Amino acid sequence: MARPAVSDADLLTRHIAGDPHAFSELVKRHRDRMWAVALRTLGDPDEAADAVQDAFVSAYRKAESFRGEAAVTTWLHRIVVNACLDRMRRKSVRPVADDELVEAAERDTPVLDQTAEREVSMEVSAALKLLPSDQRAALVLVDMMGYSVEDAAQVLEVPSGTVKSRCARGRAKLAPILSHLRNRSDLTRVSSAKGAELRDG
Structure with a gap:
């Protein structure tokens, strides 16, 4: 045994x-x-x-x-x-100003092949770099790693409401930049696949 x-x-x-x-x-x-x-x-x-x-x-x-x-x-x-x-x-990473986020969202974005998940993942990673560090950390834990808000709050040592607020602000900033992915459901698929891969691995 x-x-x-x-x-x-x-x-x-x-x-x-x-x-x-x-x-x-x-x-x-x-x-x-x-x-x-x-x-x-x-x-x-x-x-x-x-x-x-x-x-x-x-x-x-x-x-x-x-x-x-x-x-x-x-x-x-x-x-x-x-x-x-x-x-x-x-590294003194400077938070990106809102007008820079708008500019990034308005750039011409190439049409992605449905199977190009790596490219989509790279786009998501690049977009995350535009966020302030506190919002990025909250989104990584909750949206990409599948943590509950409560568990993420324990990791970050902040109240659950703060995690929710940081996630909401981060998602609002990412939405216009990644809207072409959301419209095709690519972002959801990649996030789900990555989350399952990490949970199973």
Whole structure:
């Protein structure tokens, strides 16, 4: 009979107690999802890889700060998101003005083939980069990673109402830019497919 899997919380406890393998197991369990969050938040594979590495180093060092109020995965996601936001702040990413969003929405957009999901995904990623970091992080967690508003609020350490507000403002800014995708239902299909892929992976 197979032994029950050790819980994330038990692995973290073992790590704090000096088990040299426990944290590596946590990393193996969660690195793919952490990578997906970082990549969608930053939109750059190299930056995302660095952010995930920074986050896991921080989690390794700060394991004793985990108090158990939330799941270990929520705690890890919070560290990853903060690492991403720190990188965005260090790069001094300037929020895009509303008139620039309008200009982006009015640009001629090539007609996409129904099967060109990669191109659609790239368009969505590019559009996300136009948003302020707080709205981008909320939309990535809720709309792209499938988090509930309540879970996203725990990760971001803000009230649920703030997450809803950030998502609403972000969607309103993205709507004119991505309207050609919405009209063809491509955006919904890609988001759903990506979400299912991440949940199943």
